[in-house]
Amino acid sequence: MPIPLVNSIASWFLKKRFHQIELFLKYPNEVQEELLFGLIETAKDTEIGKLYDFSSIKSYKEFAERIPIKNYEGHKDLIERSRLGENNIFWPSPIKWFAKSSGTTNAKSKFIPVSTESLIDCHYAASKDLLCMYLNNNEGSQLFTGKSLRLGGSKELYKENGTAFGDLSAILIDNMPFWAEFSSTPSSKVSLMSEWETKMAAIVNETINENVTSLAGVPSWMLVLLNNVLDKTGKTSLFDIWPNLEVYFHGGVSFNPYIEQYRNILPKKDFKYYEIYNASEGFFAIQDQNHSSELLLMLDYGIFYEFIPMETHGTPNQKVIPLSEVEKNKNYAVIISTNAGLWRYKIGDTVRFTSISPYRIKVSGRTRHHINVFGEELIIENAENALKKVCKKTESEIVDYTAAPIFMEGKEKGAHEWLIEFKTPPKDIDYFNELFDNALKSLNSDYEAKRYNNITLNKPKINIARNQLFYDWLKQNDKLGGQHKVPRLSNTRDYIEDLLKLNH
DSSP, X not given: OOHHHHHHHHHHHHHHHHHHHHHHHHSHHHXXXXXXXXXXXXXXXXXXXXXXXXXXXXXXXXXXXXSOOBOHHHHHHHHHHHHTTOOSSSSSSOOOEEEEEOOTTOSSXXXXXXXXXXXXXXXXHHHHHHHHHHHHHOTTOOGGGSEEEEEOOOOOOEEETTEEEEOHHHHHXXXXXXXXXXXXXXXXXXXXXXXHHHXXXXXXXXXXXXXXXXXXXXXXXXXHHHHHHHHHHTOSOGGGTOTTOOEEEEOSSOSGGGHHHHHHHSOOTTOEEEEEEEETTEEEEEEOSTTOOOEEEOOOSSEEXXXXXXTTTTSTTOOOEEGGGOOTTOXXXXXXXXXXXXXXXXXXXXXXXXXXXXXXXXXXXXXXXXXXXXXXXXXXXXXXXXXXXXXHHHTOEEEEEEEEEEOOBTTBOBEEEEEEEEEEOXXXXXXXXXXXXXXXXXXXXXXXHHHGGGSSBOOOEEEEOOTTHHHHHHHHXXXXXXXXXXXXXXXXXXXXXXXXXXXX
């Protein structure tokens, strides 16, 4: 298809879609409420709909009082029945696909239902919106003159009982419209290879001769791929291989620890980075401005949002609020009800609102991935920002890290133990640690209070990880690739003890 035609089709779609986006920007709470009642109406004759008498729910208050909040374990039995081929349990249309999610909080896999509605009205709609927003902000874009290099964690889909399960990326590739195959690389055949290291080599070979104009994937794994591309070609800049590369769409893990490494291999000042926030459960938010990593919460993808203020999370006074009651700069756990039949589902992520007109967020961490053994409430966002600051000052680069508490023993105070793998280590690790400790104090007043005069916490202990430690650990646990993430912060020592053993 000629490029001008592609561009005019895209801009037609853009104008049409912007009208709908303007609607939820202008009337966010009305759009969300209408969406909720649409979901309830659609599912009223399902098993769940009858159990909670969806037909008689007339207000958000009734919905919230009647349906309990549950995490994956609370939905698991119904999902298992659905996987065995039963229909109309929690959603009326048959659920044919289940996204197998690795979930770092639990070694066991989760199987997240993906309905036809969530596939089309959420995941695919978001991919189009992402391009819409990017093209709207960058009128001279040549995105459609080449291909998008996408890196998913996909293995093939496994079929049983008339349903299929696999990585979300495998489900998306399997159902992709035919034209999408022409606009992306590597081919579906290579994307769906199951052995990660063989697949990496195949992706490099298949993409180095393509005209790649954009990248899409998780920062940690994309960096591994891009460094392999540079090694194979002997180049130091990706623009020597793909001169028309203009944007990287990323999500899945925080970009903060990796940004300097990306800037080194993508040295053009006008190169764009666009962040997304998606998961197996749905596509939630998209960066809608060129130079801001704040994410616009997308309110018309068939997902109804609720939030738990983190100061009440898990306590007897736990409070749940709709979108209309959130406040700026507060940390919230996210609850969703979706067009795949997840009702008041706790996804385990925490977000902070940076704006409420429109609703823009930053992902601040995971409800279970923080350290709060001593009342310090250290979240991933604190850790990422502190590391970014200190790496800049000490001219060091990080590959991966994890942290856990050192518990109090006898008269000895507690502390945090960090295991950090550097690409470029700092010249003086003690100086790095001092700057890091001070950066954490400046970002988190609870941590600062516990560190004051070593009242509760001693200064952090930093271990330097050997080269490829985290890669080897993921490989050993069959977690190489795409969606798999290194657990950053933990209230237990399970991960760090495993890693420390492997480090020697």
